[in-house]
Amino acid sequence: MSDNLINITVDGQKITAPAGALLLPVCLENDIYIPNLCFIEGMDDPPASCRLCMVEIEGENEPVASCRCRISEGMVVKTNSDEILRLRQVAFRLLVSTNDGRCKFCIANHSCDLQKIGKFLHQPLRTKRLRHIDRDYPELIDEHPFIVYEPKKCVLCGRCVYVCGQLEKGYKLDFANRGMDTIVSFFGSDLDPASQDCKTCLACTEVCPVGALSSKVKWQSFIAEVKIKEKK
Ligand code: SF4
Ligand code: SF4
Ligand code: FES
Structure with missing residues (x-):
């Protein structure tokens, strides 16, 4: 050995x-x-x-x-152990207390880590054991030319910020605000040529464990599909 x-x-x-x-x-x-x-x-x-x-x-x-x-x-x-299960369940309930729980309308439905963990911990995504906190954010932030962000789905895990910071060009997104008001924010926009780096990258959207951060192209075709299904 x-x-x-x-x-x-x-x-x-x-x-x-x-x-x-x-x-x-x-x-x-x-x-x-x-x-x-x-x-x-x-x-x-x-x-x-x-x-x-x-x-x-x-x-x-x-x-x-x-x-x-x-x-x-x-x-x-x-x-x-039972104690570990209890601790994880409490942590999970806190995480989902701010989540919009609208899985049917989420691009990550059926591939979402929050759904998988909820199943593993025998916990629903909407919990009656903790008051739901509706964060005062728009459903969608789509100013970025290649990425859309849905703050009410974000669990503030920081994976996106971490991967972006590992890239050669450095952070194009980071956390903004504090506490309950924390949000992921882009420094790049269509006015900023730096955001062109994102076009071929999209690394942050790939590590997002939920449906909060998505490629704009994929998100648009997902929404088009949802609308077609709703009309049927
Ligand atoms: S697409 Fe790449 S460069 Fe752009 S914000 Fe995401 S990780 Fe950073
Ligand atoms: S990876 Fe997704 S869930 Fe995690 S902080 Fe970024 S946008 Fe939010
Ligand atoms: S605290 Fe360990 S994975 Fe989040």
Whole structure:
């Protein structure tokens, strides 16, 4: 065995992985599903903002976010206790409390991570256990020449901001405002030649785990289909 490979145990399963690797991707690579929204492979310093990936680690007093936890030799991890399920359910309810829940009219319907996680956690997208918060945003922001943004679907995971920042040209979108008013905002527009970079990129739309950020072309053809179905 190579020197930098170590052994850990997750839910009773023995796993060998590189020392210092992040626990979340190690589990995912070994077919142990842990819900996650704000993590992307390659992140050095994950924001750990969605709080969906909590796990228990033997010897730790509190559950930890697996996306920020580096593995060490002999680590024993539990991903499926009742306490962990409860914590994830609370985090999920908070996330969906601001979501418009209009899946039928969403380009990500049936491929949305929020739907998948809701099923995994036995939680509906519209929850009666937490007051729904209707954020005061338009349904659609479509000033960008190639991208549309639906703020009421956005879970503020930050994946789009992260991938855009990794590109050579740097951030063309970022979070604006604070707290409940946070939103993803574009610096580029059709008046800004920099946004032409987006035309062949669209990386942010590909990592969006929900239907909040989409290629304008794809979104327009999706809406055309919805309208045709509604007329039938
Ligand atoms: S399309 Fe690419 S360059 Fe444009 S905002 Fe998205 S990630 Fe950034
Ligand atoms: S637009 Fe999508 S990727 Fe960006 S923060 Fe919102 S949900 Fe996450
Ligand atoms: S994936 Fe770990 S907190 Fe979001």
